[in-house]
Amino acid sequence: MTYLIDAWLERPEPRLRILHCGTGRVCAELDSQAIRELVDQGDLDVHELEQTPPHAQKETVRQLFLLCYARALGQNHWL
Template identity: 65%
Template sequence: MTYMIDAWLERPHPYLRILHRDTGEVCALLEEEALAELSEQGDLDLSSLSSTEPLVLKELVRNLFLFCYARALRPHGDLH
């Protein structure tokens, strides 16, 4: 399975989506709050987003998926 990263970070309400390359289906969505959390943790490396290295991008997508899953498993009242 291959993915594309669609990131709009330079806007009032930034977001990042991971899309299935073949279907365009949104597999993960990180909005402003999640992106801020990733940034605060030091886990959002903007230079990785512009990389053309397949291994760098693969690791980035993997980490973003893991972050999304971990966030989804938290109790609703626990933001961090």
């Protein structure tokens, strides 16, 4: 599977989505609050994300999926 990182990080309300290239479906999404929290915790480096070379994007997508799912699990304390 091929994914695309759709990131609008310079906006006042930044957002980041991972899209499935074949379908255009949003597979994972981080809103501005989540992005700020992850940056503050040191889990997300916006500058590093912007400069990820094409050969390293697969690992970046994997890390972003993990961050999104870990965040989702953390919000559901009953899990």
